[in-house]
Amino acid sequence: MELRVGNKYRLGRKIGSGSFGDIYLGTDIVTKKEVAIKLECKRTRHPQLHIESKFYKLMQGGVGIPKIKWCGSEGDYNVMVMELLGPSLEDLFNFCSRRFSLKTVLILADQLITRIEDIHYRNFIHRDIKPDNFLMGLGKRGNIVYIIDFGLAKKYKDPHNNQHIPYRENKNLTGTARYASINTHLGIEQSRRDDLESLGYVLMYFNRGSLPWQGLKAATKRQKYERISEKKLSTPFDELCKNHPIEFQQYLKYCRRLRFEERPDYAYLRQLFRMLFHRQGFTYDFVYDWNMLKFGALPATCQTGVADRAIRAAAHTKKQEPDTTTGAGAVGHPSTAVAAIWEGR
Secondary structure, three states: OOOEEOOOEEEEEEEEEEOOEEEEEEEEOOOOOEEEEEEEEOOOOOOOHHHHHHHHHHHOOOOOOOOEEEEEEEOOEEEEEEEOOOOEHHHHHHHOOOOOOHHHHHHHHHHHHHHHHHHHHOOEEOOOOOHHHEEEOOHHHOOOEEEOOOOOOEEOEOOOOOOEOOOOOOOOOOOEHHHOOHHHHOOOOOOHHHHHHHHHHHHHHHHHOOOOOOOOOOOOHHHHHHHHHHHHHOOOHHHHOOOOOHHHHHHHHHHHHOOOOOOOOHHHHHHHHHHHHHHOOOOOOOOOHHHHOOOOOOOHHHHHHHHHHHHHHOOOOOOOOOOEOOOOEEEEEOOEEEEEEEEEO
16 A cells, blocks of 8 residues: 655655654655655654754755755654755765865865854754764755754744843753863853854864764763863864864864854854865865765766765765764665765654
8 A cells, every 4th residue: 555645745665763753765756756754653742843844944945954845744643754865974974984185174164154154044053063964965966065953953042132042051961962062061051153163073073083082981971971071171272173274273263262142253264264275276166075986086966876876885884973962863865875864853
């Protein structure tokens, strides 16, 4: 018996799961295009899908925001249908032997700063910036970085009166400890500055291959977060960024100097990396490391499918421990086993 959603999408096999829903491959009955279908049982104690779909609807139209095709309910389930996306930056990092070239890091940095700026412009902060939550598009959009997983996002400003959320302390750590800002470790309410500081750690993770506070052992999760915090606080930015262009250190120092309510100068941060990019003599051709790997200097648009097949072959790559406060289910495109569509919460 064929299962349908919204009388328009054919429900296929399960391809992943999160802490409050399962994700299935779907097909648009009319266009025959593949989609991702997320199902959440209506009887779940804390329904999240309706809230998350509302957030996506607020963000629709922005570059690098997944398109929501249908939301509603079918039988005992809440349903969200969205466009199918490609591999996450974490998947691609593993595929590239856990090191990105400076060129790839700088092309990514330009897009990632803009994605975060767009979310902030809509009065939200993401609060879980990490490589798993950035996915590449597919096909003609294969060069575009998408941002996903707004399960921890929070409104930081009332758009009607421009009132910023108040400064608070003694907050629990929200997000992923590995990339959390120092203020987040210290229990301070998050704001725009924290998303950007987290991105700085992501960029250095790509540059270095790992961060100094990875792999720390502890008896409990709380003790592990404390050890990560201690190591992060005791690692100066000049040490973290040693042997890498000074712009990464300048970026992190700028983020740390921002006041709680201060609007970041996103253009300055982009320009910091763009000037470095041009001084290095790079070409902004959207040819990433994974496009080049094994396939030579073909135009990026010609390599998407080839690279996806290679990523599938690398699906056995070992993942690093997440250092995260929240459970997550990485979801793959059925034809590219490690290509994450969604990271459910």
